[in-house]
Amino acid sequence: DGRFQTSLKAYGKYGENCPICGTPFNFIKVNGRGTTYCPHCQKRIGNPIKVGIFGKIASGKTATLNYFKFLGYKTISSDDVVTKLYSEVSIVTQINKLFSMNFINKVDKDVLRDYLVNNPSEIKSINKLTHPLVKQRIQEFFDANSKKDILFAEVPLLYEAKYENMFDFIINVFYNYLT
Numbered sequence: 182d183g184r185f186q187t188s189l190k191a192y193g194k195y196g197e198n199c200p201i202c203g204t205p206f207n208f209i210k211v212n213g214r215g216t217t218y219c220p221h222c223q224k225r226i227g228n229p230i231k232v233g234i235f236g237k238i239a240s241g242k243t244a245t246l247n248y249f250k251f252l253g254y255k256t257i258s259s260d261d262v263v264t265k266l267y268s269e270v271s272i273v274t275q276i277n278k279l280f281s282m283n284f285i286n287k288v289d290k291d292v293l294r295d296y297l298v299n300n301p302s303e304i305k306s307i308n309k310l311t312h313p314l315v316k317q318r319i320q321e322f323f324d325a326n327s328k329k330d331i332l333f334a335e336v337p338l339l340y341e342a343k344y345e346n347m348f349d350f351i352i353n354v355f356y357n358y359l360t
Contacts, residue, residue: 234336246258259315
């Protein structure tokens with residue numbers, strides 16, 4: 182009678198919890214169409230498995246990424262991506278324009294950081310510029326290494342930048358300085 186959709190468990194329920202295991206549903210695009218699924222109950226088949234690594238400043242994210250690299254896995258660091266972006270003429274030009282700066286050939290990260298610390302309202306502007314580019318570079322890395330089993334990406338601002346749907350698994354690195 183056309184009411185079959187009332188019994189669907191995942192379709193159209195992004196953000197709700199899976200009725201089977203309680204895990205929040207994820208949403209991805211597959212060939213241009215949206216798909217809602219439970220990352221716990223509906224295991225991904227195929228390669229590569231994409232693992233995101235995040236955590237607070239000085240939590241050990243880079244050490245964790247380097248460990249996986251030492252083990253022979255392909256890795257990418259968002260910080261390295263940003264460093265490369267800051268050497269691209271178009272990015273240097275945009276940052277100069279955004280913040281009335283005069284960088285030549287390369288953005289000095291220390292100068293930019295000091296500026297943003299003193300002008301916190303401008304952080305949204307730099308994130309609006311860099312986040313989509315970092316996401317694009319990570320996706321290009323995934324595409325270029327699609328024959329590998331597992332790929333690791335260090336993304337300090339993973340949730341803030343809304344990158345969580347890019348990954349099959351996420352590792353939150355936490356270091357307790359008191360122990």
